[in-house]
Amino acid sequence: MEDLKRKLNPSQYEAVRTMDGPVLVIAGAGSGKTRAIEYRVLHMIESGIRPESILLLTFTRKASHEMLTRATKHDSRCRRVDGGTFHSFAFKILKKYAKVLGLSNLFSILDESDAAEAIHRCAVKVGLVNKDKKSPKKDTLRSVISMSVNKGLSIVAILEKEYPHFMEFAKEIEALKGEYTAYKIHKNYMDYDDLLVYMKLLLEVDEVRKKLSDKYRYVMVDEYQDTNMLQGDISYLLAKEHKNIMIVGDDAQSIYGFRGSSHKNIMDFPGKFDNCRIITLEENYRSTQEILDVANSVLENMDNKYSKCLMATRKESVEKPKLSFFKNVYDEAAWIVAKIKELRDEGLDVHHQAVLFRSAYVSIPLQAELSKNGIQYQVFGGLKFYETAHVKDLLAHMKVVLNVKDEIAWHRMLTLIEGIGTKTADRITEDIMAKASLEDVIGKTLSGNDKFGKSSGNLWKLKAFLKSAVSCRALPGSLYDIALDYYLPLMKEKFDDWHIRINDLETLRQIAARYDELEQLLADFAIEPPDRGVWKVEPSAKHEEKPLTLSTIHSSKGLEWDSVFLISLVDGVLPSSFALDSEEDIEEESRLFYVAVTRAKNRLFLSMSHEGSRGGITQFNKISRFLDAPNVLGGLDQKVIFEPIEDPDIDLDDSDGIMPVYDKNSLLKRVTGRYS
DNA sequence: CCGCGGAGTGTTTTT
DNA sequence: CACTCCGCGG
Numbered sequence: 001m002e003d004l005k006r007k008l009n010p011s012q013y014e015a016v017r018t019m020d021g022p023v024l025v026i027a028g029a030g031s032g033k034t035r036a037i038e039y040r041v042l043h044m045i046e047s048g049i050r051p052e053s054i055l056l057l058t059f060t061r062k063a064s065h066e067m068l069t070r071a072t073k074h075d076s077r078c079r080r081v082d083g084g085t086f087h088s089f090a091f092k093i094l095k096k097y098a099k100v101l102g103l104s105n106l107f108s109i110l111d112e113s114d115a116a117e118a119i120h121r122c123a124v125k126v127g128l129v130n131k132d133k134k135s136p137k138k139d140t141l142r143s144v145i146s147m148s149v150n151k152g153l154s155i156v157a158i159l160e161k162e163y164p165h166f167m168e169f170a171k172e173i174e175a176l177k178g179e180y181t182a183y184k185i186h187k188n189y190m191d192y193d194d195l196l197v198y199m200k201l202l203l204e205v206d207e208v209r210k211k212l213s214d215k216y217r218y219v220m221v222d223e224y225q226d227t228n229m230l231q232g233d234i235s236y237l238l239a240k241e242h243k244n245i246m247i248v249g250d251d252a253q254s255i256y257g258f259r260g261s262s263h264k265n266i267m268d269f270p271g272k273f274d275n276c277r278i279i280t281l282e283e284n285y286r287s288t289q290e291i292l293d294v295a296n297s298v299l300e301n302m303d304n305k306y307s308k309c310l311m312a313t314r315k316e317s318v319e320k321p322k323l324s325f326f327k328n329v330y331d332e333a334a335w336i337v338a339k340i341k342e343l344r345d346e347g348l349d350v351h352h353q354a355v356l357f358r359s360a361y362v363s364i365p366l367q368a369e370l371s372k373n374g375i376q377y378q379v380f381g382g383l384k385f386y387e388t389a390h391v392k393d394l395l396a397h398m399k400v401v402l403n404v405k406d407e408i409a410w411h412r413m414l415t416l417i418e419g420i421g422t423k424t425a426d427r428i429t430e431d432i433m434a435k436a437s438l439e440d441v442i443g444k445t446l447s448g449n450d451k452f453g454k455s456s457g458n459l460w461k462l463k464a465f466l467k468s469a470v471s472c473r474a475l476p477g478s479l480y481d482i483a484l485d486y487y488l489p490l491m492k493e494k495f496d497d498w499h500i501r502i503n504d505l506e507t508l509r510q511i512a513a514r515y516d517e518l519e520q521l522l523a524d525f526a527i528e529p530p531d532r533g534v535w536k537v538e539p540s541a542k543h544e545e546k547p548l549t550l551s552t553i554h555s556s557k558g559l560e561w562d563s564v565f566l567i568s569l570v571d572g573v574l575p576s577s578f579a580l581d582s583e584e585d586i587e588e589e590s591r592l593f594y595v596a597v598t599r600a601k602n603r604l605f606l607s608m609s610h611e612g613s614r615g616g617i618t619q620f621n622k623i624s625r626f627l628d629a630p631n632v633l634g635g636l637d638q639k640v641i642f643e644p645i646e647d648p649d650i651d652l653d654d655s656d657g658i659m660p661v662y663d664k665n666s667l668l669k670r671v672t673g674r675y676s
Numbered sequence: 677c678c679g680c681g682g683a684g685t686g687t688t689t690t691t
Numbered sequence: 692c693a694c695t696c697c698g699c700g701g
Binding site: 059196358359360361384420527554555578 | 689
């Protein structure tokens with residue numbers, strides 16, 4: 001106990017010691033909330049609480065893993081604490097209890113593009129694919145329906161705010177939403193939202209809720225400012241019986257509004273329970289005051305209600321945050337890489353440094369520069385490799401082995417085959433849907449007669465693949481191997497750049513080989529997708545250096561580094577141009593900036609480049625509006641590294657006075673040896 | 677009915 | 692500028 005008191009400040013200590021009843025912890029950036037949770041888990045277990053009865057819900061799998069690993073170092077029993085994301089927890093529970101809702105516990109998860117595909121199928125059924133009127137596309141429909149589910153608002157309300165020009169389709173989309181829901185139930189599909197919707201529904205069943213409350217006596221939810229209405233409801237329901245719940249969050253770091261999260265959740269929490277204890281962690285242990293000043297002054301400039309002002313506990317300071325301007329992104333990338341190497345040479349390993357950005361695409365020039373310099377890096381956020389067409393193709397071949405009714409997967413597989421288009425694939429899929437098992441599909445649907453016209457000749461390979469797939473359905477690694485054997489020729493047909501794409505499949509192979517259950521592999525891919533692997537650097541990376549982190553700001557949440565580079569601080573990138581017409585959205589962007597800045601412990605480098613290209617033409621980039629304010633700029637050390645200068649060639653004399661050597665025809669002759 | 681080629685469009689953040 | 696949708700030829 002004395003030990004705890006020494007390791008924690010009074011607020012943290014209070015949070016750790018308060019085990020029973022509802023607790024709200026408002027924790028500013030860098031205030032040691034991870035530490036508080038870590039020690040709270042530890043303290044609970046040492047006080048005799050069974051680790052299995054603790055549930056730790058976090059926003060990303062990375063976060064929960066990190067927390068539990070740290071606690072496990074002190075006490076190995078911490079490993080038995082249950083935790084994960086809301087989605088993965090819901091999946092786990094639904095596997096066990098789906099039958100209570102009348103659903104099958106053998107369901108497949110639809111990721112976003114699968115869901116869009118499914119919605120498209122329903123849209124065709126409902127007649128929402130209009131030729132004359134410009135009807136919304138499948139991705140738009142998916143997004144509207146999902147937002148309406150997550151925010152608990154009507155389709156009309158969502159359209160009003162996000163897609164007013166599609167207002168005339170409101171009734172049809174409302175109908176589509178119903179159709180889509182029915183479709184998923186019928187086909188044993190769940191999309192991401194369903195996991196939460198059905199989890200909540202389950203918790204509303206008294207018997208189930210009591211059972212789960214008996215098991216999970218203590219609930220903790222981290223990053224609560226990023227939960228949406230459904231996740232909030234799930235949290236209340238989980239604690240309804242015993243009220244032992246601690247939520248931790250920071251309204252100034254709410255950055256997932258686009259997904260329906262609301263910092264109102266955190267404000268409303270104390271009202272949901274009597275005698276909710278509120279603990280505030282204010283002191284910042286992470287960053288220097290100079291860095292915090294930048295963060296503070298950006299929030300100051302918003303007309304919002306963040307009362308918090310971060311105060312550093314650290315007194316020493318390394319250097320003032322620096323703002324640098326460059327001519328173009330290549331100069332920016334080159335300077336950053338040079339700086340990273342400089343810091344490394346001073347003894348700061350690259351793995352204590354990170355480069356953060358608003359959108360993944362702005363990191364591409366930097367990635368090129370890093371590879372050129374042989375620096376290992378790892379990218380978080382942005383396009384996931386499991387979302388790429390080739391990975392989805394291959395996974396489809398594994399999905400149908402698990403769930404014969406997965407018509408989206410069947411359809412995907414079939415259209416890969418030459419001679420089979422949408423229509424034929426529809427017909428075959430329909431036939432498959434009437435079969436009870438994979439064996440039936442092989443024996444009946446693919447029985448060899450040519451009821452599917454000229455494409456039938458190409459189906460025998462599929463049949464052969466499925467035959468061998470049946471025999472190794474229990475072994476994800478082997479299934480992967482035979483699926484690749486079958487898919488590789490198709491992939492070479494489909495993609496010119498298959499030799500690059502095959503790297504992702506190799507990653508997939510390594511992952512698949514680690515699983516001994518197909519179902520778990522596929523679920524993890526949908527719900528807790530692995531990050532893209534460490535980028536392999538040419539021949540020999542120097543003695544297995546841990547990689548540099550490149551990350552979207554969203555994915556950097558909760559993490560910290562000694563030195564942070566925040567790049568592309570251009571108005572239209574951060575804040576994103578999508579946010580510009582809504583005050584509310586711009587505020588969220590400013591919180592994003594705040595999150596980014598507060599990741600840095602000692603050094604912060606802000607940068608932008610002036611030469612932008614939008615839609616083909618170059619334009620002059622303006623500095624992010626968040627920086628362009630006296631109180632922010634005042635706290636920065638500014639360097640104009642490359643002024644946006646004119647192209648030096650312009651200063652050369654032009655060709656006046658030099659006689660032409662070629663005309664067009666003689667030039668052609670000179671170059672090609674031919675006259676036109 | 678497949679598949680190719682041209683036109684057009686919108687381009688973020690994540691489970 | 693990459694991807695999707697549409698229209699046409701085979």
